[in-house]
Amino acid sequence: MKNYIKVVIACFAGNTLEFFDFALYGAFAPFFATYFFPESYGVPLTLLAYAASFILRPLGAIIFGYIGDRYGRKKAFSLPIFLMAVFTLCIPFIPPYLEAGIFSPMMLIICRLGQGLSMGGETAGAVVYSLEHSSKVNKLGISAGLLGASTLLGALLANFVSFLSTSNYLSQSQWGVPFIMGGVLGFVVSWARMKLAESPEFQAYVSPHSPIVYILKKHLVSMLESILISGFCGLTSVFTVVYFNFYFVRTLGWTIHESLGIVSSSLFISFIVSTLVGRFIENKDVRKILLFNMLGMIVAIFPSMAAFASGKTFYILMAVLAVAIICGVSWGTLNLILYSRFPSKVRFTGLAVSDSIGRIVFTAPIPLICDYLTKSGGVMSVAVFIFAVVAFMLTMLLVLEMLDKPKAILS
Numbered sequence: 165m166k167n168y169i170k171v172v173i174a175c176f177a178g179n180t181l182e183f184f185d186f187a188l189y190g191a192f193a194p195f196f197a198t199y200f201f202p203e204s205y206g207v208p209l210t211l212l213a214y215a216a217s218f219i220l221r222p223l224g225a226i227i228f229g230y231i232g233d234r235y236g237r238k239k240a241f242s243l244p245i246f247l248m249a250v251f252t253l254c255i256p257f258i259p260p261y262l263e264a265g266i267f268s269p270m271m272l273i274i275c276r277l278g279q280g281l282s283m284g285g286e287t288a289g290a291v292v293y294s295l296e297h298s299s300k301v302n303k304l305g306i307s308a309g310l311l312g313a314s315t316l317l318g319a320l321l322a323n324f325v326s327f328l329s330t331s332n333y334l335s336q337s338q339w340g341v342p343f344i345m346g347g348v349l350g351f352v353v354s355w356a357r358m359k360l361a362e363s364p365e366f367q368a369y370v371s372p373h374s375p376i377v378y379i380l381k382k383h384l385v386s387m388l389e390s391i392l393i394s395g396f397c398g399l400t401s402v403f404t405v406v407y408f409n410f411y412f413v414r415t416l417g418w419t420i421h422e423s424l425g426i427v428s429s430s431l432f433i434s435f436i437v438s439t440l441v442g443r444f445i446e447n448k449d450v451r452k453i454l455l456f457n458m459l460g461m462i463v464a465i466f467p468s469m470a471a472f473a474s475g476k477t478f479y480i481l482m483a484v485l486a487v488a489i490i491c492g493v494s495w496g497t498l499n500l501i502l503y504s505r506f507p508s509k510v511r512f513t514g515l516a517v518s519d520s521i522g523r524i525v526f527t528a529p530i531p532l533i534c535d536y537l538t539k540s541g542g543v544m545s546v547a548v549f550i551f552a553v554v555a556f557m558l559t560m561l562l563v564l565e566m567l568d569k570p571k572a573i574l575s
Contacts, residue, residue, distance in 0.1 A: 167361065168297055172307055174360055175294040176314045178353045182245050182286045183318025185252040185346040186279055189214060190319070190406045191326035192339060194413050194420050199260050199339075200272050207410065209269065211532040214406065217276035217283075218528035221520035224284020226376060229513030232289060233375045237296070237366050240512060241289035242357040244282040249350025251278035256340030287315075288516030291499045296365040296508070302446075304500060309442010312495030313435050319405050320431035327424035365508045375513035379506070383514060385568040386505040390518035392557045392564075395526025396458055397498045399553065400491040404430055406531040407546075408484070415538060416475060426481070430488035437492025450497045450504075457493045458558045462551055464490065469547035526553065 189196070193214065197206030200213075224244070232240030255275050261268045290311055298307035325342040379387055405427060412423035445453065464486045471479035506514035537545040 168303065171294055171297045171360065172303075172310065174353075174357055175290045175307075176310055178245050178357060179286065179290040179311060179314040180318045180321070181346065181349055181353055182248050182283070182290075183315045184321045185248050185318075185343075185350060186217075186283055187319040187322035187405060188252070188325070188342060188346065189217070189255075189276065189279075190402070190409070191322040191424065193406060194409060194423075195326075195339060196272075200258070200268050201261055207414070207535065208532065211406070211410075211535060213269065213273050213276055215528040215532055216273055217280035218520075218524040220277050220281040221284040221524055222517060224281040225288065225516035225520040226284075226513070227281075228285025229288065229516040230375060232285070232292065232512030232516070233510055237289065237293045237363040237512065238358065238360060240285055241293045241360075242354050244285040244289060245350050245357070246354040247282035248279055248286070249347045249354065251275045251282070252343055252350065253347030256343040284520045285516055287519050288512050290314075291503055291515060292512050293360075293363055295499070295503045296363040296511075304503075305444070305446030305448075306442050308498075308500035308503065309439055309445065309496045311499045312442065312497070313438040316401070316431055316435040316438055316492070316495055319401065320428055320435055323405065323424050323428040323431060327421065327428050375510040376517060379510050379514045379517070383506060383510070385564055387514060387518045389561060389564050390502050390505050390515070391522040391525070392561050393454060393498060393501055394519040394522030396454075396461075396522075396554065396557050397491075397494040398523045398527030399530055399550075400461065400487065400494050401434075402527050402530050403534070403550070404434070404484075404487055404491055407534045410531065410535055411472065411538060411543070415543070416480075426484060430484045430491075433485065433488040434492035434495065437489055438496035441493055441496025445497060445500060450500050454494065454497045454501060455558065455561065457490055457497070458554055458561075460493075461487075461490050461554050462558070465550045465554070466544075466547045469543050469550075473543045526557070 193210050196213075197210040201209040228240045228244060231243070252275075255272065258264075258271045258275070259268055264271075291308070294307050294311060295304055298304050322342070326339075329338050329342075408427050408430070409420075409423050412418040412426065413420055441453075464483075468483035468486055471483035474480075502515045502519065503511070505518075533549065534546045537549055
């Protein structure tokens with residue numbers, strides 16, 4: 165039990181920090197739109213740079229997945245956060261657009277691509293390493309819920325830091341501090357992870373020479389399901405963290421400070437919900453819980469966007485609360501579902517690749533598309549879009565279930 169607690173703390177702390185570093189960009193996006201980009205195209209270019217960070221995630225997933233399945237979970241578990249620390253530390257030293265011109269956004273995009281590469285291995289590393297230890301002490305549900313909560317906590321801390329920074333005028337010296345802190349702490353966590361013991365399940369099997377080829381041959385349906393599930397969870401969080409911030413500031417005229425306060429509150433609610441869900445899902449059919457949660461998003465999206473359109477603060481807060489609960493349930497169930505879809509010998513690769521593809525297809529373009537729809541057709545067109553995407557995901561999951569009855573270990 166003592167070793168289990170050490171593992172959970174290392175995974176929780178590291179995952180929180182990794183997502184803190186990654187989410188800082190989303191939290192500071194309204195500020196970056198005028199700092200790193202020409203003012204007339206600041207918002208779309210900022211969102212495009214956000215989406216670009218997902219491009220290298222599948223490559224990172226393949227690289228770290230191969231290392232994790234062939235050479236050990238610990239090695240693949242420690243490298244991503246080291247890379248994230250390097251690229252996060254570089255961002256505050258990039259000169260603004262007014263000083264460096266086109267080189268400013270180019271350097272920012274390079275850093276975001278590097279962060280995306282590292283994210284390709286972080287989620288899978290934390291989930292696989294933590295849950296393979298947790299299965300020995302019958303704590304799968306709690307550990308999975310905590311890992312989901314750690315993701316939300318990282319985003320929450322990023323928004324909270326940005327919230328504090330916007331109490332006064334955002335200067336270069338102010339906004340760079342959290343990036344520097346996140347980078348330095350990343351090196352510390354990477355070093356601490358290297359001191360942990362190897363996963364017991366990794367030591368008990370022999371991985372195929374090419375894990376990704378094996379998965380495509382033997383576990384294609386599981387991968388497709390995992391892509392859809394991961395994509396939905398990513399959609400709920402990016403919808404909250406990035407789109408809400410832009411909508412509140414650009415459409416409703418709120419200050420960045422006010423917007424970040426609301427988004428931070430919603431992430432705190434999601435964090436609590438994810439933690440509680442983890443305690444509830446032990447020995448439950450987790451997949452059904454997530455499917456009902458997706459149905460909840462389909463039902464809630466139109467009244468939620470209507471509340472946004474009304475401009476009335478109370479209705480908006482109720483809408484934010486609804487989406488926050490859905491987001492929390494999603495992240496509370498995600499990791500246990502993905503973990504249970506693949507056998508040990510290809511689990512790292514299967515989880516990493518499917519998670520990365522889900523994010524690049526169903527998460528990365530969401531803020532940019534929603535921002536465009538808001539400007540061209542109003543906020544209710546965003547509701548139609550989200551409804552269609554989630555309905556498609558839910559339908560495809562039900563079809564895949566008929567093709568291949570789930571073999572999740574907790575079903």
